[in-house]
Amino acid sequence: MTPSPELTAADRGANSEREWFEDLRLERHAFTIRRTRREGKVVYEWSGEITDPPPLRESGSLDRAQCLEIYRFLLMNRIMEQQLENLYKQGQVVGGVYFGLGQEGNSVASAYALDATDWMAPMIRNQGSLLVRGFAPRDVMMQYMAKAGSPTGGRDGTSHYGDLGPRRMISPISMLGDLIPVMGGICMGERLQGRNVAAMTWIGDGGQSTGVFHEAVNFAAVQNLGLVLVVENNLWAYSTPLNEQTKVADLALRARGYGIPAVVVDGTDVLQVYDACRGAVERAHGGGGPTLIESKLMRMKGHAIHDAAAYVPPELLEFWRRRDPILRFEQYLRQKGWLTAEAQQRLVAEVEQFMLAERAAAEASPMPDGNTALSGVYCEPGCHAVQPRFEAAAPALAAANGGAHLTAVEGDAPHLR
Amino acid sequence: MLLTYVDAIRQALAEEMRRDPAVFLLGEDIGIYGGAFKATAGLVDEFGPARVVDTPLAESAIVGAAIGAAYTGMRPVVEMQFMDFIACCFNQITNFAAKSHYRWGAPVPMVIRGPVGGGVHGGPFHSQNPEMYFAHTPGLKVVEPATARDAYGLLKSAIRDNNPVLFLEHKFLYRRVKEEIAEDGPAIPLGVAAVARPGRDLSVITYGAMVQLALETAQALAAEGVDAEVLDLRTLAPLDRGGIVATAKKTNKVLILHEDTRTGGIAGEITAILQEEAFDDLDAPILRLTSADTPVPFSPPLEAAFLPSAEGLKAALRRLARY
Numbered sequence: 001m002t003p004s005p006e007l008t009a010a011d012r013g014a015n016s017e018r019e020w021f022e023d024l025r026l027e028r029h030a031f032t033i034r035r036t037r038r039e040g041k042v043v044y045e046w047s048g049e050i051t052d053p054p055p056l057r058e059s060g061s062l063d064r065a066q067c068l069e070i071y072r073f074l075l076m077n078r079i080m081e082q083q084l085e086n087l088y089k090q091g092q093v094v095g096g097v098y099f100g101l102g103q104e105g106n107s108v109a110s111a112y113a114l115d116a117t118d119w120m121a122p123m124i125r126n127q128g129s130l131l132v133r134g135f136a137p138r139d140v141m142m143q144y145m146a147k148a149g150s151p152t153g154g155r156d157g158t159s160h161y162g163d164l165g166p167r168r169m170i171s172p173i174s175m176l177g178d179l180i181p182v183m184g185g186i187c188m189g190e191r192l193q194g195r196n197v198a199a200m201t202w203i204g205d206g207g208q209s210t211g212v213f214h215e216a217v218n219f220a221a222v223q224n225l226g227l228v229l230v231v232e233n234n235l236w237a238y239s240t241p242l243n244e245q246t247k248v249a250d251l252a253l254r255a256r257g258y259g260i261p262a263v264v265v266d267g268t269d270v271l272q273v274y275d276a277c278r279g280a281v282e283r284a285h286g287g288g289g290p291t292l293i294e295s296k297l298m299r300m301k302g303h304a305i306h307d308a309a310a311y312v313p314p315e316l317l318e319f320w321r322r323r324d325p326i327l328r329f330e331q332y333l334r335q336k337g338w339l340t341a342e343a344q345q346r347l348v349a350e351v352e353q354f355m356l357a358e359r360a361a362a363e364a365s366p367m368p369d370g371n372t373a374l375s376g377v378y379c380e381p382g383c384h385a386v387q388p389r390f391e392a393a394a395p396a397l398a399a400a401n402g403g404a405h406l407t408a409v410e411g412d413a414p415h416l417r
Numbered sequence: 418m419l420l421t422y423v424d425a426i427r428q429a430l431a432e433e434m435r436r437d438p439a440v441f442l443l444g445e446d447i448g449i450y451g452g453a454f455k456a457t458a459g460l461v462d463e464f465g466p467a468r469v470v471d472t473p474l475a476e477s478a479i480v481g482a483a484i485g486a487a488y489t490g491m492r493p494v495v496e497m498q499f500m501d502f503i504a505c506c507f508n509q510i511t512n513f514a515a516k517s518h519y520r521w522g523a524p525v526p527m528v529i530r531g532p533v534g535g536g537v538h539g540g541p542f543h544s545q546n547p548e549m550y551f552a553h554t555p556g557l558k559v560v561e562p563a564t565a566r567d568a569y570g571l572l573k574s575a576i577r578d579n580n581p582v583l584f585l586e587h588k589f590l591y592r593r594v595k596e597e598i599a600e601d602g603p604a605i606p607l608g609v610a611a612v613a614r615p616g617r618d619l620s621v622i623t624y625g626a627m628v629q630l631a632l633e634t635a636q637a638l639a640a641e642g643v644d645a646e647v648l649d650l651r652t653l654a655p656l657d658r659g660g661i662v663a664t665a666k667k668t669n670k671v672l673i674l675h676e677d678t679r680t681g682g683i684a685g686e687i688t689a690i691l692q693e694e695a696f697d698d699l700d701a702p703i704l705r706l707t708s709a710d711t712p713v714p715f716s717p718p719l720e721a722a723f724l725p726s727a728e729g730l731k732a733a734l735r736r737l738a739r740y
């Protein structure tokens with residue numbers, strides 16, 4: 001009855017399984033977490049070697065300006081979260097705060113791979129993606145502070161907001177997995193209007209166990225929808241380790257069950273994340289259907305600010321501390337000669353300054369007026385409704401993509417390249 | 418055109434799809450097969466498989482996809498093969514769609530339609546009336562027509578509405594009621610009850626297939642000198658409070674009849690509204706006649722014992738008339 005006691009980060013899968021996905025990684029992590037009993041207490045124990053990571057995998061598609069822009073977003077993400085922690089400790093946050101420490105590279109580089117006409121929907125740790133999509137740090141802060149000026153006017157918290165306008169961002173709900181079919185539907189709606197777009201969202205190693213994940217990925221596969229699903233395998237779902245979540249060593253392998261392509265990346269390598277996501281986005285634009293990307297990384301803090309994560313073996317944290325996505329990217333930029341030490345210090349100072357101003361703006365926003373709670377349950381006449389924009393080619397495109405699966409019944413493993 | 422209730426639904430779908438290219442359908446077996454009850458028969462031939470989408474068997478994915486499409490400006494109409502299966506996508510409806518506009522201002526113009534109700538020996542999983550799970554959820558509209566003309570006109574309004582609308586079709590009525598309906602006829606507004614039979618002595622407030630039972634019983638009681646008014650709610654959320662209060666003030670005696678089970682049924686809510694807004698006008702206690710608080714049983718004699726009956730309604734109305 002007890003689940004398998006071993007948590008093997010990545011390398012348990014047989015080679016035959018690996019043929020079902022593309023693997024961009026330059027290293028395979030070899031460590032094991034074992035559930036054991038020590039001095040009468042049940043604990044997780046680490047075994048393995050704490051190694052240093054290789055350099056980043058050269059992208060070839062990102063130029064200097066883009067890399068520096070990504071780097072700035074990474075700094076903003078991290079420094080913003082430091083400010084959030086600070087605000088929390090000062091009692092200015094309503095409820096908890098969630099962090100993406102160690103996952104910033106994944107949040108930023110994936111969102112950066114989208115075009116402005118694509119859509120995305122963040123999960124709670126993807127605060128960097130909000131910045132890439134054009135929300136300001138003050139929006140993120142006000143949302144946590146439940147202020148009148150927050151994107152939801154205080155009606156919801158955390159990353160629960162969106163914009164059907166230029167930022168094309170769908171608000172998540174707390175229930176994990178339920179964003180995935182909605183993002184498929186975005187592609188369906190756009191295709192009916194004559195456009196193939198990519199719709200990106202993220203899901204955790206925990207969220208991937210929900211029923212709706214499976215329904216939605218299968219649905220997107222059958223309907224050939226441009227879903228770009230980034231599975232953030234950060235080894236923990238709250239306090240539950242990976243091996244108590246699934247028997248599959250590589251979560252990317254699940255894509256095989258839906259007949260769609262998958263890629264595995266090192267989630268602390270910004271360039272791998274970008275390349276995999278950009279490839280998936282372009283496939284979506286070409287009407288090629290969904291892609292699953294498994295990003296292997298580590299949640300470097302507790303589940304939320306209240307959780308000290310005492311259950312995580314310290315060696316595991318040390319292993320991943322050496323794989324800090326921002327430091328790794330910094331080294332890459334240095335080596336390329338794209339970022340001098342001086343320029344880097346200047347940039348950090350500038351972002352810190354900017355963040356203080358954002359924080360001041362967030363603090364200056366009042367709390368909402370209680371009376372505003374009562375309106376807006378329904379969108380009544382006069383409320384803004386979204387108008388579709390049909391392209392001339394809409395029917396043909398919809399018919400071609402929508403019916404594509406009907407002719408593909410013979411195609412075993414069409415994603416194998 | 419003389420249309421049955423289910424024909425009227427198909428007619429409304431076709432006309433709305435012709436009128437507005439944003440309207441499209443998705444559901445299980447709705448295309449070439451035309452739906453389990455043939456509500457969408459032939460529509461795939463006119464509108465093509467991109468707008469009449471046969472989906473995998475996955476209610477959360479179907480409703481989720483409809484929500485996503487609605488965010489892009491489309492107006493999806495989802496068919497639940499049986500409304501009982503709506504339990505499988507409860508989260509998408511109550512947490513995703515219902516709260517969307519309130520939380521972040523994003524409207525979800527979506528209709529979820531399909532057959533509800535008993536009387537056809539469908540058993541515990543093909544006979545339920547799930548309206549109150551949803552009428553209880555702020556942000557949703559819940560509609561249940563009792564006539565072919567209302568099915569047609571209310572569905573048009575539901576499709577044009579900017580909110581998620583649950584459109585409950587009583588399967589007992591699909592082929593049992595028929596009406597003359599003009600092509601491209603008017604939409605009937607949501608949230609407005611209809612007096613299905615005017616009367617002076619007492620009021621039966623009801624909806625769905627129970628409207629038929631109420632009308633037949635009112636007819637029978639007329640011979641005994643009891644003139645019953647029948648109010649067809651048509652929409653359960655938002656409720657027509659004005660229409661409810663008006664009939665109570667007119668007849669001063671109210672019985673609420675529904676096929677849904679008793680505890681937590683809409684009768685309780687209506688009773689509270691009347692206590693608040695028409696207490697001084699009431700000459701009798703408010704009565705309820707509902708299904709029993711059990712799952713819907715399968716065998717015909719068991720189901721008959723579960724459902725409100727003509728005899729039960731007659732007895733209750735006679736009691737009410739004596740006050």
Ligand SMILES: Cc1ncc(C[n+]2csc(CCOP(=O)(O)OP(=O)(O)O)c2C)c(N)n1
Binds near residue numbers: 206234
């Ligand atoms: C359907 C559902 N069940 C439970 C929760 C409570 N919950 C929130 S986050 C979380 C852990 C999520 O783990 P994972 O999906 O791996 O994402 P991570 O936090 O590691 O980024 C849980 C159990 C939830 N939000 N949704």
Ligand SMILES: [Mg+2]
Binds near residue numbers: 204
């Ligand atoms: Mg996780």
